[in-house]
Amino acid sequence: MxxxxxxxxxxxxxxxxxxxxxxxxxxxxxxxxxxxxxxxxxxxxxxxxxxxxxxxNEHRNMPKPIMSGSLYINPDNVDLVWENLKERCLICYPIENFDYGMREFAIYDNNGYLLQFGQMIAE
Structure with missing residues (x-):
């Protein structure tokens, strides 16, 4: 390109x-x-x-916001983000370590969009 x-x-x-x-x-x-x-x-x-x-608007007027995926955000300290958000948001899943090498959690925003926060697990 x-x-x-x-x-x-x-x-x-x-x-x-x-x-x-x-x-x-x-x-x-x-x-x-x-x-x-x-x-x-x-x-x-x-x-x-x-x-x-x-x-x-009139060009795209869905009855409610929809998205088939999520927004995946990479903080430098996922545990600190979790501590700041866990009591303030609707939780999709709590913080945990996953076999694919990420420590992450997910919340829903006020519109229902899924926001995931993940950080690579240090070896």
Missing amino acids: DYKLTGLTPMLETHDMEATIKFYTEVLGFTLLNYEADWGWASFKCDAVNIMFSIP
């Missing part, structure tokens, strides 16, 4: 932008970079992780 991809920023839908802003800033510790209420759009950043949300 003659070009380089320089990043990936998921754009997800939310039916409740205010609750999403509150969850991502107050619970997960993201910074709200931009919020355009007239457009129904917001962008967030936490360290090297970027994510955007939009309100459904």
Whole structure:
């Protein structure tokens, strides 16, 4: 290829932008970079992780947000993230070590999206 991809920023839908802003800033510790209420759009950043949300519009109006996968986030201290979030979020599965070499857990955000946090297990 003659070009380089320089990043990936998921754009997800939310039916409740205010609750999403509150969850991502107050619970997960993201910074709200931009919020355009007239457009129904917001962008967030936490360290090297970027994510955007939009309100459904006439071009794509699903009854509720859906995603067949998850967002997998790699913190430098998964145990500390777990301690910070375990009492503040809906848990999908608690922190554990997996045979494939990752220590991870998963939560649901306010929209129902699955967020996994994982770190390689030190040998």
